[in-house]
Amino acid sequence: MIKRTNYLTKLYGTPNGWSLEAYEREGGYKAARKALSMTKEAVVDEAKKANIRGRGGAGFPMGIKWSFMRPSQKPAYLVINADEGEPGTHKDRTIMELNPHSVVEGCIIGCYGIGAHAAYIYVRDELHLSKARLWGAIKEARAKGYLGKNPFGKDYPVEVYVHTGAGAYICGEETSLLNSLEGRRGEPRLKPPFPAQVGAFGCPTTVNNLETIAIVPAMIEMGGEAFSKLSSLHGMNDGGVRLFGVNGHVKKPGVFELAVGVTMRELIYDLGGGVQGDKDLLCVVPGGSSTPVLLANETVHAPDEKNPLHEWHGKSVLDVPLGVETYRGLGTMLGTCCATVLAVGTCPVLAMENLMQFYHHESCGQCTPCREGSAWLHRTVTKIIDGKGTMDDVNNLSDIANNIMGNTICAFGEGTAMPALGFMKKFRADFEAYVRGERSRANATLVPFP
Amino acid sequence: MPFALTAERERELDDILSRYPNRMAACIPVLHVCQEQNGHINDEVVDFVSKRLDLPPAHVKGVVTFYTLFNQKPVGKHQVWVCRTLPCALRGGLDVLHHCEKKLGIHAGETTPDGKVTLRSAECLASCGTAPMMQVDKDYFENLTMDKVDEILRKLQA
Numbered sequence: 093m094i095k096r097t098n099y100l101t102k103l104y105g106t107p108n109g110w111s112l113e114a115y116e117r118e119g120g121y122k123a124a125r126k127a128l129s130m131t132k133e134a135v136v137d138e139a140k141k142a143n144i145r146g147r148g149g150a151g152f153p154m155g156i157k158w159s160f161m162r163p164s165q166k167p168a169y170l171v172i173n174a175d176e177g178e179p180g181t182h183k184d185r186t187i188m189e190l191n192p193h194s195v196v197e198g199c200i201i202g203c204y205g206i207g208a209h210a211a212y213i214y215v216r217d218e219l220h221l222s223k224a225r226l227w228g229a230i231k232e233a234r235a236k237g238y239l240g241k242n243p244f245g246k247d248y249p250v251e252v253y254v255h256t257g258a259g260a261y262i263c264g265e266e267t268s269l270l271n272s273l274e275g276r277r278g279e280p281r282l283k284p285p286f287p288a289q290v291g292a293f294g295c296p297t298t299v300n301n302l303e304t305i306a307i308v309p310a311m312i313e314m315g316g317e318a319f320s321k322l323s324s325l326h327g328m329n330d331g332g333v334r335l336f337g338v339n340g341h342v343k344k345p346g347v348f349e350l351a352v353g354v355t356m357r358e359l360i361y362d363l364g365g366g367v368q369g370d371k372d373l374l375c376v377v378p379g380g381s382s383t384p385v386l387l388a389n390e391t392v393h394a395p396d397e398k399n400p401l402h403e404w405h406g407k408s409v410l411d412v413p414l415g416v417e418t419y420r421g422l423g424t425m426l427g428t429c430c431a432t433v434l435a436v437g438t439c440p441v442l443a444m445e446n447l448m449q450f451y452h453h454e455s456c457g458q459c460t461p462c463r464e465g466s467a468w469l470h471r472t473v474t475k476i477i478d479g480k481g482t483m484d485d486v487n488n489l490s491d492i493a494n495n496i497m498g499n500t501i502c503a504f505g506e507g508t509a510m511p512a513l514g515f516m517k518k519f520r521a522d523f524e525a526y527v528r529g530e531r532s533r534a535n536a537t538l539v540p541f542p
Numbered sequence: 543m544p545f546a547l548t549a550e551r552e553r554e555l556d557d558i559l560s561r562y563p564n565r566m567a568a569c570i571p572v573l574h575v576c577q578e579q580n581g582h583i584n585d586e587v588v589d590f591v592s593k594r595l596d597l598p599p600a601h602v603k604g605v606v607t608f609y610t611l612f613n614q615k616p617v618g619k620h621q622v623w624v625c626r627t628l629p630c631a632l633r634g635g636l637d638v639l640h641h642c643e644k645k646l647g648i649h650a651g652e653t654t655p656d657g658k659v660t661l662r663s664a665e666c667l668a669s670c671g672t673a674p675m676m677q678v679d680k681d682y683f684e685n686l687t688m689d690k691v692d693e694i695l696r697k698l699q700a
Contacts, residue, residue, distance in 0.1 A: 179627040179666040220680040258609030275569030277608040339670040
C-alpha cells in the first residue's frame, strides 16, 4: 500500500531547504526541545515504542540498541554511519544534501538518550556536497546555541562533528567504521565486545545509520507509538516511515518517503514508472547488492498458518510488503530498501560478475575466506563468461560462496556469498549456457535497450 | 625535502585535532589535508603526519595503503571517476567509462600525457537513482549522456 509521507522530505526541492531558517519554519528543533525536557529513559522508551528498525540494512531495532548503553565512568559516543557504499543504495545522500538539520537534531536527541555528549557523523569522503551541508547545519545550530554547552537551556553539552573516510566500502560495517574513526585501517573487529561496551576510543558507543537518526525528531514529536502505527507492519515490530529507492531498469528511478508497507510491485511500477522500454521484469535485487535476488515469477510458499507470510501464500513475491521480517521470510533481506531492477534481456551472469568485481575490490583482506573467496568468485565467473569455464567451475561457485559464509569476522563475507548463491540458485541455466557455448560475452548485455 | 603545510592548512590541522579525544583519530582527516596540498601521499608526507600525530610511520603508511582515495603516486590536475558498479552499469555506466577512455586516449587508472586528467573507475558513489554518473574532482555529474560527457571532458582539457 502506497502511503506517501513527508517527515524527512518536506524540504526536498524547496529553495535553501537545507538552511536552519527553512528547517525551523517547518517546525524544526521542536522535537529536540521536547526530548531534552523529558528524562533519558522516557526518550529511549519512545524509541522502543516507535519500532524503528535500523535503516542501514541489518534492521536491528533502534530503541533496543539505545537501551544497551549503560552508565559508565568513561564518556559515551554516538556515531552516525553515513558511509553509504552499497551498490544500489542512494537514500542517505539525499538527507545530507537536502535536509541536514534533521540529522543534527536527531544527533542531539540521540546523544541525550544514550548519555553521550559527542556525535561523529561518518560520511564517505566522496560526498563533498553532503559534508559541506552537514558542516553548514552544525555551524548554524551551534551559532543558535542548539549545540554546545546548554542546548535549549538544558545543562547537557552536545557537540556534533563530521568525520570522513577515504574510500572503503568496508567502513560501512560498524566496527571497521569505528577503527576508521580512530585513525586506523578500516578492518572489522571481533564481536564481542559490542560497541555498546567497547566502541569508539574504547568507550561505550552507539552506531546508528544516518536515516535512522534523521527520522528520530519526527518520531519524538509524534510519539513513539503513533509513529510506529503509520506502518502497516506495526504488528511485526516494523514501524513508521522510511525512504525507499528504486534504480536500474525503471523509467523513473528515485527516492520516495513512504509508510512501511509498500510492495515491490508498487515500488517498481507505480513509483518507478515500470520497466524501461516496457520490457518484462527479469528480477530485482531488493535492498542493496548484498541482498539475494528475487525473480519476477517467484511466488510465496507459506502453507503453514503460523508462518507470518501465510497471508501471501501462493501470491507473487512482488506483492509482499517490504519489511524486515517479511523479506527475511522470503529468503532474502530488506537491506536498505533501495531496489535494483533488471529487465528481461539482461544477462544475470554479467550482473553477478559486476557485483563480484565490486566485492573482490572492496574486501579488506583481513580474513582469508573473504579475501581469497571474493577474488576466486570473480575470477571463476569471468572465466565462465569468457567461454573457458566447465561445469565444475559452475559448481565451484556455490562451494566457494558456501565456504565464505559464517567463516569471517564481519558480515562482508556473507554480503559477498549471499548474492552469489542467489544468482547461482535462480539463474543456474544461464551459467550453464556459457559453459555449453550457447551464450558468449559478445551477445550478453547489461543494457538490453536500443 | 621535508614536507610542510601552509599556514592556513596548519590552522586546519589544529581545528581537526580539537575534534577528537586523541591525536590518532586525526590521521585520516590530516592525510586528506596533506593530499589537498601535495596531490599525493609520498614518504615525506607520511613522515610529517607520523611526527605531528605521534604515530609510527608504519601506522600512517598502513592507513594510506588501505584507502583507495589516497594517491600513492602523482596524479593529474583533475580526477575523473566513472562509476562502473551494477546500478550504473545497467544504465550505460560502462559505455561512459569506455567513451572516456577513447576520448582521453588512456585506460582507466592512467593519467593523460599532458598531466591534466586522471581517469579511474569507481565502486558505487551512492548515485544509483541518477545513473550513469561520474565524479570530477569534488563535483558529481549525474544522468549522463555522451554529449554531456564530451562537454565535461572538453572543459577539463581546455
